[in-house]
Structure formats: structure tokens, C-alpha cells
Amino acid sequence: MIWLLILTLTFGQADAARDAMRAGKYDEAARLYAALAKQFPQDFMIRYNVGLALYSAKKYSAAIAEMKVFLKSQPASPQGNLIVAASMLKMGEACPSIAYFERALSIREMPEYLEQRAEAEVACGHPGEAARWFELMTVKQPRNPRGWYGLGLARVAEGNEAAAKLAFDRLSSLPPSPELRKLERDVARGLWTAGRFGEAREALLRVKAQGGATASLEYELGDCYEKLDGPEAALPFYREAVRLDGKLINAQAALGRALAGLKRADEAIVHLEIAARANIDKSLWAALANAYRVVGRNEDARIALQKAR
Amino acid sequence: MLLLLLLLAAEPGFRTVELPFVLANGEGVRKYMPGTMAGGVAVLDFDGDGLPDLFFANGAELPGLQKSSPKFFNRLYRNVGGLKFEDVTEGSGLKQVGYAMGAAAGDYDGDGRVDLAVLGVGFVHLYRNLGGGKFEYTEVPNQGRWAYAAQFVDLDGDGDLELFVVNYVKWSAALDRECVVEGKPNYCHPRYYGATANQLFENLGGGKFRDVSVASGIAAQAGKGMGLAVADFDGNGLPDVFVTNDRVLNFLFLNRGKLKFEEKAFDFGVAVPSDGKSPSAMGTAAFDYNKDGRMDLIFTALREETFPLYRNLGKELVEAGIETGLAPLTRGMAGWGIAAADFNLDGWPDLVVARSDALSGAGAAEPMGLFWNRGGKKFEFGGELGTTARMYRWLAVADFNKDGCPDVVVTALNAAAVLIENRCK
Numbered sequence: 092m093i094w095l096l097i098l099t100l101t102f103g104q105a106d107a108a109r110d111a112m113r114a115g116k117y118d119e120a121a122r123l124y125a126a127l128a129k130q131f132p133q134d135f136m137i138r139y140n141v142g143l144a145l146y147s148a149k150k151y152s153a154a155i156a157e158m159k160v161f162l163k164s165q166p167a168s169p170q171g172n173l174i175v176a177a178s179m180l181k182m183g184e185a186c187p188s189i190a191y192f193e194r195a196l197s198i199r200e201m202p203e204y205l206e207q208r209a210e211a212e213v214a215c216g217h218p219g220e221a222a223r224w225f226e227l228m229t230v231k232q233p234r235n236p237r238g239w240y241g242l243g244l245a246r247v248a249e250g251n252e253a254a255a256k257l258a259f260d261r262l263s264s265l266p267p268s269p270e271l272r273k274l275e276r277d278v279a280r281g282l283w284t285a286g287r288f289g290e291a292r293e294a295l296l297r298v299k300a301q302g303g304a305t306a307s308l309e310y311e312l313g314d315c316y317e318k319l320d321g322p323e324a325a326l327p328f329y330r331e332a333v334r335l336d337g338k339l340i341n342a343q344a345a346l347g348r349a350l351a352g353l354k355r356a357d358e359a360i361v362h363l364e365i366a367a368r369a370n371i372d373k374s375l376w377a378a379l380a381n382a383y384r385v386v387g388r389n390e391d392a393r394i395a396l397q398k399a400r
Numbered sequence: 401m402l403l404l405l406l407l408l409a410a411e412p413g414f415r416t417v418e419l420p421f422v423l424a425n426g427e428g429v430r431k432y433m434p435g436t437m438a439g440g441v442a443v444l445d446f447d448g449d450g451l452p453d454l455f456f457a458n459g460a461e462l463p464g465l466q467k468s469s470p471k472f473f474n475r476l477y478r479n480v481g482g483l484k485f486e487d488v489t490e491g492s493g494l495k496q497v498g499y500a501m502g503a504a505a506g507d508y509d510g511d512g513r514v515d516l517a518v519l520g521v522g523f524v525h526l527y528r529n530l531g532g533g534k535f536e537y538t539e540v541p542n543q544g545r546w547a548y549a550a551q552f553v554d555l556d557g558d559g560d561l562e563l564f565v566v567n568y569v570k571w572s573a574a575l576d577r578e579c580v581v582e583g584k585p586n587y588c589h590p591r592y593y594g595a596t597a598n599q600l601f602e603n604l605g606g607g608k609f610r611d612v613s614v615a616s617g618i619a620a621q622a623g624k625g626m627g628l629a630v631a632d633f634d635g636n637g638l639p640d641v642f643v644t645n646d647r648v649l650n651f652l653f654l655n656r657g658k659l660k661f662e663e664k665a666f667d668f669g670v671a672v673p674s675d676g677k678s679p680s681a682m683g684t685a686a687f688d689y690n691k692d693g694r695m696d697l698i699f700t701a702l703r704e705e706t707f708p709l710y711r712n713l714g715k716e717l718v719e720a721g722i723e724t725g726l727a728p729l730t731r732g733m734a735g736w737g738i739a740a741a742d743f744n745l746d747g748w749p750d751l752v753v754a755r756s757d758a759l760s761g762a763g764a765a766e767p768m769g770l771f772w773n774r775g776g777k778k779f780e781f782g783g784e785l786g787t788t789a790r791m792y793r794w795l796a797v798a799d800f801n802k803d804g805c806p807d808v809v810v811t812a813l814n815a816a817a818v819l820i821e822n823r824c825k
Binding site: 318320321322348349351352353354356363374375376377378379380381382384385392396399400 | 649666667669671672673674675676677678704718719722727728731
């Protein structure tokens with residue numbers, strides 16, 4: 092009779108834990124599974140469930156500890172190894188996570204985890220290895236934009252520009268989707284930030300053609316054109332950027348500086364005044380002082396120069 | 401075979417010869433600021449045989465600033481003809497102590513022999529040429545400043561040479577900062593060090609100088625000077641002095657006569673480029689690139705800053721980098737020493753630049769750069785003069801083999817100096 096009662100209570104607790112997991116109440120699930128684990132310390136599947144609930148509750152450190160206990164009895168569990176690896180990755184322990192990923196993916200092929208595996212290599216500073224895993228991901232999931240995106244970035248980090256371009260080209264050839272547009276925008280901005288203006292310009296123009304024009308994008312495009320072809324070529328993009336968002340100080344500054352460089356000081360002053368007053372960069376006051384001087388506003392020039400110093 | 405390949409690789413008209421001088425900047429793991437700045441060279445015919453000789457300013461141990469080994473000695477080379485140079489430093493009195501940065505040549509005592517000023521961290525030393533390859537050492541007071549560039553020039557029109565000294569930043573081993581770039585120790589941005597005033601020394605005759613920095617107006621401006629170009633920019637018949645400053649506004653000291661100067665860089669449009677961004681202005685040259693009778697101006701800077709070129713309109717100088725094509729050509733380059741000379745004897749002054757970045761590490765080294773002047777309207781990249789990428793620093797131009805074609809000598813950090821023979825005929 093007592094056995095029956097205990098069994099009933101236990102089943103009830105296990106059901107409650109499962110329900111909590113299904114309802115996304117991971118903390119509660121972890122608590123219930125942990126209580127069960129105390130009652131049945133030899134039941135390794137309960138330890139697994141505790142670890143899974145903790146991982147789902149984003150308690151990565153506790154999840155690792157629990158899952159390591161589970162792995163002592165079930166070292167070949169691909170899921171157990173994956174949860175340890177993924178938790179470590181979340182905690183910034185990319186390099187030690189690699190061994191767990193390695194074990195999990197050698198036991199069972201799980202394409203959905205290739206991306207995390209590759210990201211661990213990226214974070215550990217192994218772009219070549221990361222590229223290998225992203226490449227595998229593109230084979231298994233050729234329509235997943237994240238695979239091509241990751242592969243491109245890994246190739247950039249490797250210094251293999253030709254291979255990076257191929258990967259980004261494949262990314263661009265995928266059917267349009269909001270995720271693809273976001274990734275392409277990230278790629279374009281990354282290339283621009285890295286000072287690879289030729290490739291950045293191509294990428295930005297592609298995003299723009301897909302309807303992704305924003306003030307920031309126009310500003311970055313303008314900067315690419317200025318670096319590659321000079322300030323005259325940049326003007327339409329800078330103008331469009333400030334039209335879309337007059338508060339984008341970088342664009343106002345770039346437009347003002349470009350106009351000043353083209354000896355159009357009177358036009359430059361309008362934009363340099365807006366940008367200089369934001370007080371983000373003293374050199375804007377120097378540019379404004381120069382422009383005032385050129386148009387003969389010597390007193391304004393003197394004041395602006397003082398602010399530049 | 402290798403020699404043949406090297407010769408084939410060289411651009412037509414130029415041949416490189418490594419000189420025995422190796423610039424030792426004393427650089428270690430920690431990057432003390434003087435390490436990236438070294439490498440001054442001066443051309444002088446010290447023995448009066450008509451052939452231009454060479455003096456190289458050399459580094460020292462860092463941070464101690466001591467010439468603890470012969471590799472740090474300054475060196476004097478006598479041109480024996482045929483582009484051969486003999487090391488005549490021993491016994492000349494020029495080995496010197498301290499960390500030398502630059503040098504200027506000029507017959508300051510008017511005895512017909514070319515003398516030297518050697519500049520460095522905390523000193524300006526004068527070396528009076530006594531003849532027979534001997535020099536006598538004196539010094540001018542510089543209050544421990546980091547003297548970086550100088551020129552002997554008659555600024556008051558009395559027939560003897562004043563000495564204008566450009567000082568860099570306030571630096572000492574105790575003030576040195578540790579900077580890290582991409583996870584590795586590297587040289588710091590000049591903003592970490594204070595500005596200093598330049599100095600002017602009036603020639604009193606008999607090899608004596610007097611510091612007139614304050615009285616002349618020069619000391620009123622503190623900057624971070626790296627180079628100077630002397631020319632009559634405002635057309636009043638008196639030589640003016642343009643001083644490049646590292647990431648702060650440049651100076652243009654207009655000569656008002658009787659050793660009085662007014663700083664007018666902003667009014668003349670050369671304090672800062674029109675975009676307002678003060679570049680790492682380094683070497684500079686005054687030259688009349690469009691042959692309109694007015695002296696124009698150029699200086700070197702780092703990548704993305706271009707090598708700004710200014711056309712002199714008489715009452716101001718205007719940027720000419722875009723109209724001449726020089727700005728896009730030089731946007732991806734970093735430069736130190738620059739000189740103008742007519743390398744192809746077409747009557748138009750061309751430009752030669754000692755290129756490389758100020759930071760150390762991968763990608764910092766660059767080859768030399770030549771820019772052809774096409775009729776005073778456009779500049780065209782003329783190649784790398786057959787050089788390989790090095791940390792080139794400062795250069796000088798002279799016709800070392802007396803063939804009528806200007807040649808170039810250039811220093812590079814921790815590498816042999818290179819003589820670039822111009823076979824222009």
C-alpha cells in the first residue's frame with residue numbers, strides 16, 4: 092500500500108515536471124526533477140532531465156555540473172555532450188566546449204548543431220576549422236542562409252578573400268527572406284567596417300536593391316564611394332542619408348566634409364553646423380572654421396577655430 | 401641569376417644599392433615612442449670635393465637613450481665616386497651620444513666648409529667642420545626638448561644662416577605610455593604626449609647662436625612638429641617657415657622681417673585640411689609644381705589621410721589633391737620623408753616619398769613611391785623605384801654620381817639605408 096502511494100506520488104511529480112517543461116516553466120521543472128533525482132539517485136535519466144531543464148532555464152553553470160554527473164554513467168550520450176558543449180559556449184568557454192561537441196557529433200550526425208560547433212571554433216580563434224564546419228552545414232542545409240553567412244565570415248577571418256566572396260555570393264543567391272536580408276546587411280556592414288570598400292559597396296547595393304535602404308546604409312554607401320571614387324561620387328548617397336534621417340550626425344558630417352573638400356563651402360556650412368553642434372568630434376569645428384573662412388565669415392571662423400582647439 | 405632577376409624586377413631608370421649603414425632604433429617588445437621616429441639623414445659635401453657625402457643620425461638603447469654599442473653610432477660616409485661610400489666616422493667626432501633623430505647641414509660659420517646640426521631626444525648639437533674630416537662639438541640650449549627636424553636658413557637676410565629647430569612632443573622614459581594595438585604592444589597616438597614650442601636660433605657670427613624663439617614669436621605656438629619647409633609663401637621676398645604637426649594644427653610662420661614671425665596657417669588655409677581632420681602630418685616639401693612662380697606645398701601623412709597638396713594662390717593656399725589626382729593616388733599610402741625633384745628631366749618637379757606606417761607590425765612596411773608631375777596639372781604614380789617594402793623613414797635627394805640625374809637616399813628602421821640611382825638619361 093505504501094509502495095503504491097510512493098509510486099503514485101512519484102509519477103505525479105514526474106508528470107508535473109514534464110508539464111512544467113512543456114509550459115516553458117524551466118525553473119520549476121528543474122526544481123521538480125532535482126527533487127526526483129534525490130529520491131532516485133541511480134536513475135541517470137532524471138539527472139539528464141535536471142540538466143536539460145537547467146540549460147533551458149539558462150542556468151548554464153548548473154546545467155554543466157548536472158550533465159557532467161549524467162555523462163559519468165552515459166559518456167556516449169550525444170545529447171548530454173551537446174548540452175555541456177552548448178552551455179560552455181554560452182558561458183564563453185568556447186575552447187573547452189569543442190571536445191564535447193566533437194564527441195556528440197561523432198556519435199550522431201546532428202545537422203542542427205553544426206552551426207554551434209562552427210561558432211565554437213570561431214570563438215576559439217580557429218577560423219579554418221570553423222569554415223570546415225560551416226561548409227558541412229552548407230552541404231547538409233544548402234538553403235540555410237546562416238551556413239553561407241558563417242562560412243563567408245570564417246573565410247574572411249582566414250584571410251581567404253576569394254572563398255569568402257564565393258560564400259557571400261551564394262548567400263545572395265538564396266530566395267529572399269527577412270533573415271537573409273538581415274544577414275546580408277550584417278555582411279555589408281562588416282565589410283565596410285573592415286575597410287573593404289569595394290566589396291562593401293557591392294554588398295550594400297545588393298541590400299538596397301532588395302528594398303533595404305536606410306539612412307545608415309546610404310551613409311555607408313556614400314563612404315564607400317568617397318573612398319573608392321572621391322567625394323563627388325559620394326554626394327548623392329550622403330544627401331539621401333540626411334534626407335532619410337536628418338539626425339544621423341555621421342551623415343551630416345560626411346556630407347559637410349565632402350562638400351568642403353569639393354570647395355563648396357557655402358553648402359558645406361549647413362551640414363557642418365548641424366554636425367559640429369552635436370559635439371561628437373572637435374575636428375568638425377575645424378572643418379566649419381575652414382568653411383567660414385573660405386566664404387569670408389572671419390569672425391565665425393575665429394570662434395569655430397577656438398572650439399576646434 | 402638572382403642578380404639578373406633583381407635587375408629585371410627593378411623599374412626602368414632606377415637601380416637600388418644597399419649602403420653599409422643600418423639604422424638601429426633600439427626597438428624592443430615595448431614600443432617606446434622614439435623607436436618609430438628615428439632615421440634622419442643629411443647630404444653634405446663635408447670634404448669639398450664636389451661629391452655629396454652622407455650623414456646618418458642613429459638611434460640608441462631604449463628607454464636609456466644611450467649609444468651602448470657601435471651599432472647605434474651616427475655615421476659619416478664619404479662619397480668616393482661610382483656610388484661607393486667610405487665610412488669615415490672614426491675620428492670625425494660625430495659618433496655622438498644620445499638618441500639622434502635628424503640632422504641639418506649648412507655652413508653656419510661661413511668658413512666655406514659645411515657644418516652639421518644633429519637633433520635628438522633632449523638635444524641640439526652643433527658640429528663645426530674643421531676640415532680634414534674633423535668636427536668640433538658645441539650645442540645650443542634646447543631645454544631638454546625632443547628636437548626632430550631643422551634647417552639652416554638665412555631668415556633675416558644678413559648673409560649668415562639661422563637655425564630653425566622643429567620640436568616634437570614632451571616625452572621622457574618616465575612619461576612614456578604603454579599602448580596596445582590588436583593585442584600587441586605598439587606605438588602610441590601622439591595625443592598622449594604634450595605639445596612643445598619650436599625654436600629659432602639667430603646666427604651671431606663666428607659660429608655663435610642666440611635663442612630668439614620668444615622674441616621672434618616662434619615660441620608662442622606649441623605643436624607636435626615633424627617637418628619643415630622653408631620658402632617665400634606670401635611673396636614678400638622673405639623666407640617663411642611651414643611646420644607640419646602630428647595630429648594637431650600645422651603652423652605657417654610668416655616672416656615679417658628682422659626675425660619677427662606671425663603664425664598664419666589657418667588664414668592661409670594650411671592649418672588643417674578642409675575636412676577638419678588634422679592628419680599625422682610628417683615630412684613636407686615646398687615646390688612650385690605648376691610653375692606659376694609661387695611656392696606650393698605638400699606633406700606626407702598616414703593611410704586614409706592622403707598626402708595633402710596645396711596650390712599657392714598668393715594670399716592663400718588651396719587644396720589641390722583632388723584636381724591633380726594626388727589624393728586618390730595616396731589615400732592608401734603612409735609616408736614620412738618627401739622630396740621634390742625633376743627625376744625625368746622634363747622640366748616639372750616630381751615627388752619621391754619614403755613610405756611606411758608609424759605603427760609596427762604586419763602590413764606596416766611599404767615600398768618607396770614616385771609620383772610623376774604631368775605638366776603641373778596631374779600627378780601619376782611612377783612606381784616603387786625598384787624597392788621592396790620596408791619601414792622607410794627619411795630621405796634626401798642629390799646627384800651622388802654626378803650624372804645630371806637626381807638620386808635618392810633613404811633610411812629604414814632596422815635595415816640598411818638604400819641609395820636609389822636614377823638612370824634618367
